[in-house]
Amino acid sequence: MDTPVVDEFAPGLAVEVVPGIRRVVAPNPGRMTGPGTNTYLVGRQRVLVVDAGPALPEHRAAIERAIGDARVEGVLVTHTHRDHSPASAYVARRYGARRVGRLPRHPEFHDPGFVSDEVPDDGALYDSDDGPLVAIGTPGHASNHVCWYHRPTRALLTGDHVLGTVSPVILPPDGNMTEYLDSLSRLLQLDVSCILPGHGAVLRNPPRVLQGLIAHRLAREAKAVAALGRTPATLDQLLGRVYDDVDPALHEYARYSLLAHLEKLHRESRALRDGEHWRAA
């Protein structure tokens, strides 16, 4: 008889990905969400929920099954994009727990219903019976992005700051490429054993992943610099040149990251902007 194969990304399943941390995948697969949003539960009896995900009834039920009769110490978010935080309101109410997260500078793409009971400073600590999570501010993908560091295992919950197979989209005006690269560099100072992203599988070898992301961004930036000429060009004209190696089906997202690159170059006086037109400085 064949051994049954368990799909570790099957929605609703609570899979222990590192000791003390379980992952429940939400049933919202897609181009930007991969197999679905990852909700993480840290601890067994005194639990922290990170990124409760979309407010889908099946997902809420899966989180409740995973919590069982444990006490919920906090409902934490990495950021408040609409695939990450909407279910936190329900989970917090159901278990009488506090919602912990930062508020964005700009509301576009964010969950309008998110309310924060506690805004975590850098270094703020939230305890579970499997050890604490520590807040590490990582703005860039979103202005209010926080990664959560699990001290006992040195695992880092990265939300959308670091993803597996895709490079996170930076969405101006809330997203900011300068901040994004700074946040990646800061994480390189941290002793991280593995990365638990907001979508997709556990990532081993964190330094290589982080350096790879930085190199990818700088290579894309170099392409943007090369594409800028003396003749003013629109964002869409530049998009075809800078992202000529990317499936055009993804260009609607790439367009945001290109804008974020151009804004960074503009801040550094390396690009000039005149209304809708960009050119070399």
Ligand SMILES: [Zn+2]
């Ligand atoms: Zn996001």
